[in-house]
Amino acid sequence: MASADQPKSGLPGVKLSKAGVMSFLSAQGILIFFLLGMLAFSLFxxxxxxxxxxxxxxxxxxxxxxxxxxxxxxxxxxxxDLSVGSxxxxxxxLVVDLHDKIGxxxxxxxxxxxxxxxxAVNGFLIGFLRLNxxxxxxxxxxxIQGLVLIYSGGQNVDIADQEGTWFAFFGRGYLGGIAVPILLFGLLAIVVQIVMSRTGYGRRIFAVGGNPMAAVYSGIRKNWCVFSTYLISAFCVACAALVLGSRVMGSQNNVGQGYELLVLAGIILGGTSLLGGAGSIWKTVIGVLMLGFIQNGLxxxxxxxxxxxIVTWVIIILAVWLDLANKRKSLFTTHS
Amino acid sequence: MTSIKGFFRGRAKIQPIWIFVIAIFIFFSFMSEYFLSWGNITNILVQTSTIGLIALGMTLVMINGNIDLSVGAILGLAASLAVGLQEISMTLAIAAALGAGILLGAINGLIVWKTGVNAFIVTLGAMLGIRGLLFVYTDEQSFYASNFAFSDFGMSSIGPMPVLAIIFLVCVLIMHLVLTRTSHGRNTFAVGGNPEASIDAGIRLGRHMMINFIIVGFFAALAGVLLSSQMGAATPNLGRDYELWVITAVVLGGTKLTGGSGSIIGTLGGVLAIGILRNGMNLMQVPAFYVLVVLGVILISVLIIDKKVNVPSSKEVRI
Amino acid sequence: MKAPTQSRRPVDAAPILKLQGITKRFPGVVALNNVDFDVRPGEVHALLGENGAGKSTLMKVLAGKHQANEGKIILGDEEMAFENPKHAKRAGVVLIHQEQSLVPEMTVAENIFLGSLPRKPFNRVDWRKLREDTNKILETLKCGFKHDDLVGSLSIAKKQMVEIGRALAFTPQVVIFDEPTASLTDHEKPVLYDVINSLCEQGVGIVYISHRMDEIFHLSHRISVLRDGQYTGTVNTADTNEDEITRMMIGRSLELDHASKPNDFGDNLLEVRNLSVKRVFEDVSFNVRKGEIVGMYGLVGAGRSEVAETIFGLRTPSGGEVVLDGEVVKFRNSHDAVASGVALVPEDRKDQGLILGMNCRDNMTMASLTSVSSMGFMQGAKERVVYDKYHQAMKIKTPSWRQKVGNLSGGNQQKIVIGKWLHTHPKLLILDEPTRGIDVGSKSEIHTLVKDLAKSGYAVLVISSEMPEVLGLSNRIIAMYDGRVTAEFDGDNVSEDELVQAITGMGKQAQAS
Structure with missing residues (x-):
């Protein structure tokens, strides 16, 4: 029942009980791993x-x-979304091949x-037809991988004049001393984070992921919400393609193969539950950067x-176990 | 109980995928004169045996309500172990390869069991980590078989049947019996179909999950050994994306991702559908990548048909 | 009132199972308070009570699904502490679930012996023994299916039989039936009665939970009644009648406060004309005026919630029309309904009403996000104002708006759902079982609130299976049975008997007033 009128006995979390330490570790677990790892690498x-x-x-x-x-x-x-790699x-x-053809x-x-x-096709099938x-x-x-191969005829594509095109800006350029890909990454992260945490739209997406039934019973148009998330996902992929195409100025037709799983690994490392209704862009940014720093440090x-x-595997297992040690029935959990 | 009905135990309703398999079989028989020959048909079986073997194990894992994304990496590791260690001893090499598969399956199963974390997350991590182990072991090098008996084995036949096809079909039979006849198989259905009721009935969920992860690990390793014997070599990238092919085959075969439903016969149909499509389109000189598009379209069509058939629309709230 | 058809003498034997002083608390609610209960071998002991009286909780304690906070369970001469359902089953106490606990992809035989399939070496299932054992059980059930039928392909009634078969596989001493006939047709019920009678003859003790008086008088030897988690008494079926039982269930605590009901009605706000959804409900017509509370009374499964969901745009009608404020409306989805001023407080708080992982404030504004945002951006201050308004008005007890709603008691959760809908400023408020499973205090607060809302001009439709609620709130009462409206009553001049008859199908020919 209500504990509002209970006397307030000290600030929560100040007492160094075992449970308190565990809950702190698990809440900040990922960040602590990250900082410890950074420290270790910087020593070496x-x-x-x-x-x-x-x-x-x-x-x-x-x-x-x-x-x-x-x-x-x-x-x-x-x-x-497993289709992002393809x-x-x-x-x-597409962008590299068309560059020379239509500008x-x-x-x-x-x-x-x-x-x-x-x-939109993804969104239609999943949002409106409600397929898995x-x-x-x-x-x-x-x-899509098939379509790429059909389009390119199995040939790699590239841009002829790699020095003279302003297209190079997205992957190789600098703005105020910072690389454009970083700026784009940061800008997208901030914008999407604001959209998710500060707008009604973001609130609706959280609701739909948290309890689709309750969202519908609250008059939220779930189908449209799901549909729109796939548009956002596609938009982000297009931005990534801009950077990638511009950086390499050419493309193998399976250049994105395996990205879907690396992306998921980054998201999971960041601590976003795969069950929906929770998570944040910040967590994902940290998870992805962790992947990057682990690789670089090693x-x-x-x-x-x-x-x-291998290190990623071990960290995922540890993160999962830490999460469990604190709250036995967490959002991660799917059964008993 | 030895009647045909007993064999199918009355519950293996013919999966729609078999109608598709028969249809494309007839289609390609007409379209290509080479298709309908003993040599080509056994060839299809050999080609599908790699994905087919893993799919057998994956069927059990998915009926259980889990998924395993690490099978491709396990396959690669087992292949490299089988080829890399054969200079020391052939027996040791194969034992190490199969043992690695069983061990890694057990690790996956143990983590899913003890933490209750979504198998998708656990095996995604394992997929990366095992591939890492494989690269560490091989130092990114391809290995070539030094033992000719090993590479001959993959090409050999008993009578008119290639050995690999025989092994695959025998495994299909065994796994069908395991799934339909043993109490482990039946409890696998129970756990996936209604976990709550299973716990109430005293079925130990974790144990069955773990056994199924071990089974799929073993089959992935076996597929790796056989594939490397067929190629006479093992590359560090062997098995990449196989998890996606395997899951596609199993889903085509009618196994539900939510668990509780599926069959080995259906999975065999799913595997053959992919194999026949690849083989037939190859014979018709259609570039291989059209198969990818066709497969994707079929997979989505299966989902849509399934949805339309299984949901009586008036009973359901429109959400 | 029909006379009891076949009431039977109580069985004279020492109880096989005794519950003494059982108390069970859930966060925020005392579900059972010092309850006594016993079963004798060979008798049918009926357990009655309104929804939320604690019957199902008591049975779950008995079958090992819940553990009591206080009290003893004595089976034979031994005190038992059932840790889980399997433990209880082994000891001979089996609960036949209201909700299905079967595996649809498995055969009848496998479901009956779920978790204890007979085995041969190498872990093989002994199909022959399984088939023989199953056939033995199926013979006693006399049902029209075979051991190797897939459970998923059976009708609901037959699934129920499989559940019973599973109970029999354990050679039980006590079998608990929780509303076993809720999903059976009249044609299928006698088979169930036969099974129960033959169990009795074998000396098994039966606990029988049901709402349906005719069944209880037909089957039982003794009747016990629970009210608000309290034990109110046990009577011999032969010595009682429906009036006495009704009185025990409702108690005289039911003060019909007719004076406080709204009495100033405006024009028709909602008019439902011959509304149907195929295979769910048929030809439903009624109206609600501004300032009026209309009660919709019926048993679970009578189609009440489905009518509400159809008005709210969640189901597509197969016939008929809905008229709102003089205009025929055709909602494509719930969003349209909300925009037109319809609000639905759904039946299942946790699945349909709330997002348990979100905090109180966010749940409160969930249905009216545009009103607390500008240019799409959420205005935290406005949200707090909205939250504080309803927090105070409805006396919601939470430490802070940051509290996750999953941690609140049922009553406070329900107030948040109602607050959420009030802030959409609806014209029509539909409440589906607004007080199910919540404490008495919150219950009366919500009742007062509903009456006040109607007085201030809302048109209110209350769906309930609790008679005191319907009688205490409604200006008019619509009774539903089996997907049809069977009668309409004036809320101030209706007897409990008439109502019970209308919703149990006894009064099918009842006058439509």
Whole structure:
């Protein structure tokens, strides 16, 4: 019952009880891992905490990060998107291939239009036909990869004049001393975070993911909400394709393969539950950056890049276990 | 109980995917003169055996209400172990490969059981981590089989049947019996179909989940060993994206992601559908990537049909 | 009033199962308070009480699903502490669930022996033994399905039989039936009665929970009544009648405060004309005026909630029309309904009413987000004003607006749902079981609130299966049975008997006033 009239005995969390420590650890668990890891890396490598290294890491993480922002919105709305990897291939190939044919401006506009169209197909199937998002986006993953290959005829594409085009701005440019991909990543993160936490739209997405039935009984148009999350996801993929295409100035037709799972790994590391109705863009940004710094730190310590995958695995297991130690029935949990 | 009906135990309603399999089989028979030959048909079986074997285990895991994304990585690791260790001893190499699959499956199962965390998250982590272990072990190098008996095995036949096809079909039979005849198989359905009722009935959920993760780990490893023997080599990227193919095959075969429903016969249909499509379109000289589009469209169509058939619309609140 | 058809003498034997002083508390509610109960071998002991009186909780305690905070369970001569349902089953106490606990993809035989399939070496299922054991059970049930039928393909009635079969597999001493006939047709009920009678003959003790008087008088030897979690007494069926039982259930605590009911009605606000949804309800017509409270009374499953959901745009009518404020409306979804001034406080607070992981304030503004935002951005200050307004007006007890609604008691949760809808400023307020499972204090507060709302001009439709609620609130009462409106009564001049008859199908020919 109400505890409003209970005497207030000290501030909560100040007492160093075991439960208090555990709950603090689990609430801040990811961040603590992150900071400890950073500390360890900086002890082993002086370079690690240098400004240029940090900027390099963030720039490298920005593509996964931009996509992860969109996928986080989909997940908060209670669904999944596995098709982002194939969509990234599609959009990158499209924008690079069209660049020389119809000019950069038209190429970018057309690429955004087509990517959003794919997002709309996802959104229609999942939002309005109410199909299982995991299978639909799995099917889309396969179908879009096929479309890319059909479009490109299995050939890689590239841009002829790589130095002279202003298209290079998105992947290689700097603005005020900061790389454009980082700016784009940061801008998107801030905008989407504000939308999710401060607008009625964001509140509706949280509601739909938290309890779709109650959302509908509150007069929220759930179908449209779900539909829109896939448009946001597609928009983010298009932005990522802009950066990727501009940075490499050419594209293999499976360039985005496997991105969907790396993106999910980043989101899970950040601590957003896959069950929907909870999470934030900040968490995702931290999770993605963690992936980046782990990789970078291990590289600087002389380990090959793939050791980061093992470390990620271990961290996910630990995070999950810490989460469990505190609240046995957490949002993570699916059964008993 | 040895009658046909006994074998199917009255519950294996024919999955719609088999109608599709028969349809494309007839279609390609007419479209390509090479399609309908013993050599080509056994070829399809060999080609599908890799995904098919994993799909057998995945069917159990998914009926249980879980999913395993780490099978592709397990396959890759097992293949590299089987090829890489055979200089020491052939027996050791194969034992290590299969043992790794069982162990990794057990780890996945244990974590899902003890933490109750969504299997999707757990096995996604495992997928990355196991691939990492594989790269550490191989140092990003491909291995080539030094033992000719090993690479011959993958190409050999008994009579007119390739050995790999025989192994696959035998495993199909065994897993069908495990799922339909053993109490583990039946409890797998119960746990996935109604976890609450299963707990009330005293079924130990965690144990069955763990066994199923071990089974899928074993089959992924077995598929890895057989694939490397077929190729006479193992590459570190072997098995990438196989988890997606396997899940596609199992879902095509009528197994529900929510658990409690599915069959090995259906999964066999799903696997064959993919195999025949690839093979037939290849024979018709359609580029391989059209198969991807066709598969995606079929998968979504199956979902839509399933939704329309199974939900009596007037009973349901429009949400 | 029909005379009891076949009332039976009480069985003379020592109780096989005794409950003494059982108390069970849930956060914010005392569900059971010092309840005594016993069952003798070979008797049918009926347990009666209104919704929320604690019958189901008592039975769950008995079957090991819940553990009592205080009190003893004595089976035979032994005191038991059932930790889980399996434990209770082993000891011989089986609950036949109201909600289905079957696995649809498995056969009848497998469901009956779920968790205890007979085995042969290598973990193989012994199908022969399974089939024989199942057939033995099915013979006693005399039902029209076979051991290898898939449970998913059976009718609800037959599924119920499978549940009973599962109970029989444990050679039970006590079997608890929780509203077993709720989903059965008249044709299927006699089969169930036969099963119960044959169990009695074998010396099994039966606990029978039902709302339907005719059944209880037909089957039972003794009747016990619960009211608001309290035990009110036990009588022999042969020595009592429906009036006495009704009095025990409702108590005379029911003071019909007719004076405080609204009495100033305006024009028709809602008119429902021949509304139907195929296979759910048919030909439903009624109206609600401004300033009036109309009660919709009926048993669970009579189609009441479905009517409300159809008015609210959640279901597509297959016939008929809804007229709101003089205009025929066709809502495509609930959003349209809210925009036109319809509000629905749904039946299931936790699944339909609230987002449990969100805080109180966010739940409160969920249905009226545009009113607390500008240019799409949420205005925290406006939200707080809205929250504070209803927080005070409805005396919601929470430490802070930041509290997650999942941590509140049922009564406070329900007030938040009602507050959420009041802030949409509706013309028509539909309340579906507004006081189910909440404490007595909140209950009367909500009743007062509903009357005040009607007096201030709202048109109110209250759906309830609690007679005192319907009688105490409504100006008019619409009775539903089996998807149809069976009668309409004046709320101030109706007897309880008439109402009971109208909603149990006894008064199908009742006069439509």
């Amino acid at each position: 490598s002086e370079q690690f905490l240098s400004q240029s290294n940090i900027m390099t890491v963030i720039r490298q993480a920005s593509i996964i990060g931009i996509i992860a922002i969109g996928v986080t919105v989909v997940i908060i709305g209670g669904n999944l 969509m990234l291939s599609f959009s990158t190939v 950069p401006t038209n190429a970018i506009l057309l690429m955004f239009a087509f990517t959003l169209m794919i997002g 998002s995991l299978i639909v986006t799995l099917a889309m993953l396969s179908a 590289l600087l310590m002389g380990y090959p890049y793939y050791t980061q995958w």
